[in-house]
Amino acid sequence: MLTNVFQLLPLDIRSLLERMPQEPLESLEEIRIREDRPLEISCGGESRFVAADGCLVQEPDGAYRPSAEHCRKLLEKITNYSLYAMEEELRRGYITVAGGHRIGLAGRTILEGGAVRGIRDIGGFNIRIARERIGAASFLMPKLMDRNRDRVFSSLLLAPPQQGKTTLVRDIARSLSYGFWKGGDTGRRRGRKVGIVDERSEIAACVRGVPTFDVGPRSDVMDACPKAEGMMMLLRSMSPEVLIADEIGRPEDGAAITEASHAGVSVIATAHAFDLSDARGRPELKKLLEQGAFSQIVELRRTREGVMHRVIQLQMRGSPQGSLDSGNGWSSLAGEQLMRAGTP
Amino acid sequence: MIKLLGAVLILVAGTLIGFQQASRFAERPRQLRSAAHALKRLETEISYGHTPLPDALARTAAASPEPIAAILRKAAQGISSAEGLSFQESWENAVAEEWRNTVMTGGERAVWLRLGTTLGISDKEDQSKHLKLALSQLKSEEENARDDQARYEKMWKSLGVLLAVLIVILMV
Structure with a gap:
């Protein structure tokens, strides 16, 4: 590497x-x-x-x-x-x-x-330096799954730069595509068709159209393509069940995500923001949140113990009132595995 | 008998030297033209194909006759090697090593070397301008080379034989 x-x-x-x-x-x-x-x-x-x-x-x-x-x-x-x-x-x-x-x-x-x-x-x-962390998302995966409707929640990952958003979204794509939802690489279910719009060639790191990172067997990558256009192209041509895009924020991205969410496709996207209230300060994100394009928010925070995450459920179609998932809401991405490994 | 053999040898040698000199004058416009074709092709690869320079050089080399192809190939190899050469260094190395296989002269060499300082480090329009400039300089060199060819090619052919005859006559 x-x-x-x-x-x-x-x-x-x-x-x-x-x-x-x-x-x-x-x-x-x-x-x-x-x-x-x-x-x-x-x-x-x-x-x-x-x-x-x-x-x-x-x-x-x-x-x-x-x-x-x-x-x-x-x-x-x-x-x-x-x-x-x-x-x-x-x-x-x-x-x-x-x-x-x-x-x-x-x-x-x-x-x-x-x-x-x-x-x-x-x-x-x-x-x-881009790092492939296989299993980075395994503790997040169960929370991304809507068990009642057997589909993936449309989620927006929020974090300031350099907190591991891209690494995480890459592993989400891989896990969805293979069908690893239960945490860890056990608990295998049906893999989903994943469409990745990789505007900066960071998620899949394609070389001549072929991903060099493992993004799963059922993933299609639109490489170096503007996100809004790429999402529309994938919607039309590759019939994805989940669309993945990195760093949304431009007006046209918002339109494409709205389009996808009305087409019954789940969208997992990342954006630069410190937290939810910060994201609401960005006009495009605010519009998307108000339209109910995302059903949950995942905030990432890097601490000494590793990358922490907090899932905030948004009320569908209503005003986006955040309700915390559990307790203080923050839990480690690495989970018990890392803690166990840390103690001699 | 031996005298006769010597005379024949001198005649043959003189004729060959003359023909060789003449062929240099005949070869130069041809090489200049293939150099110009190569630059033209390189320009197309750069400004229409957006081909990365190492590939563009390799493709141009494949389509060009020797010894031009050798220079381009060498320059492309230089930048893909692990020595960490800049393009200019690699280009200059290639010219230094391969130039002796051509019959082109100092003027063309200067044009060729100047390209090394500009290729690959500016935008499309700028690359195109530099290549066009080099191309027009090579064209004018080619015209000079044609004049020289008309003037000196025949001369050298007969001069070689005549000098050999002169030497033979003086010896006898």
């Missing part, structure tokens, strides 16, 4: 990171490369700078500073030496590379008629 990322890095930076201790290397989440500024990594939710000898330091003073040459080589490598073929990606500000890793870019933008056409003079890269 990391070899995919390390191949892209200029030799100096690669050998530097390879000299890092094993433990942070395994939980590596982001590599931030900024021209002439300290090299930063983040692992396990904390960020560190990398010193010239591969040690991790708290302070940026002694840290290694990538040069302009490094940045140029990195840019060439991640664009496959073909900036001209990446115009759409540059307009959006990130490039997804093989393995589903997303590389965010920052630099000077080029405007055309007031709209951003691309970025040039790129001086900042944020390499986000």
Whole structure:
């Protein structure tokens, strides 16, 4: 998994990171490369700078500073030496590379008629490492199932960036597709037809149309497709039972989700928001919630104990009054398994 | 008897040298033209096909005659290798190694090297402009090469024989 990322890095930076201790290397989440500024990594939710000898330091003073040459080589490598073929990606500000890793870019933008056409003079890269966590969603799966009607609740996953939304939604897709609902990979039922709209190629990390992550045997992936159009296309062509989309929030996404929910298709989507009240502050999400397009909300929160989740049932078609699932509502995604593993 | 054999050898050698020089003049416009075709193809791959550069180079190489194909292939190999070369370095290496197999001269080489600093690192329109510029420079070189061919090809062919004859006469 990391070899995919390390191949892209200029030799100096690669050998530097390879000299890092094993433990942070395994939980590596982001590599931030900024021209002439300290090299930063983040692992396990904390960020560190990398010193010239591969040690991790708290302070940026002694840290290694990538040069302009490094940045140029990195840019060439991640664009496959073909900036001209990446115009759409540059307009959006990130490039997804093989393995589903997303590389965010920052630099000077080029405007055309007031709209951003691309970025040039790129001086900042944020390499986000995609991880496949098989079983990440297993404790959530029973709560996604509407047993009375034998279908999946339309759910909206809410979390701030970097809380594991995409990892979770990928495993939900896999579990639905295989039919693992009961928690764990036991309790197998009928798998569902899953349609995944993978606008950023992060969920399935397709290479030439074939998913490289396991998203299940009954999943169809519309790769690098705008979400709204992709959802409509899948609805028309692939007859999905569940539609999965990452990071909704634009007006056209809302229209497509409404369309899908009226067509009897369950939608599982993620959005950037701290919690439900925060989500209601976003006009598109608010509209969707008021229309009753989602029957439940899943909030994710990352704590020291791992990723916690809370399910909020929404009253169908009514005003979205949240009622907590149980107790304080928060439970660990890893569940007892992790706790048991944690105690010696 | 030996004198006669020597004279024949000198005549044959002189003729061959003359023909070889002449063929360089005949070959240069042909290579320039295939270089121009290759650039044209590369431009199509880039601006219409949006083909990534390594693939575009490989496809262009497959459709081009040697020795142009060898340069393109070498450049494509350079960037897919694990050495972490930038495209410019890989391109310059390829030109440095493969150029001696061509009969093209310094002017074309400069045009070719300049491409290495621009290919792949800008948007479609810009790539297209750079390739068109290189193409027009190669075209004007090709015209020069044709003039040279008309002027020197025949000359070298007869010059070789005549010089050989002169040497034979002086020796006898």
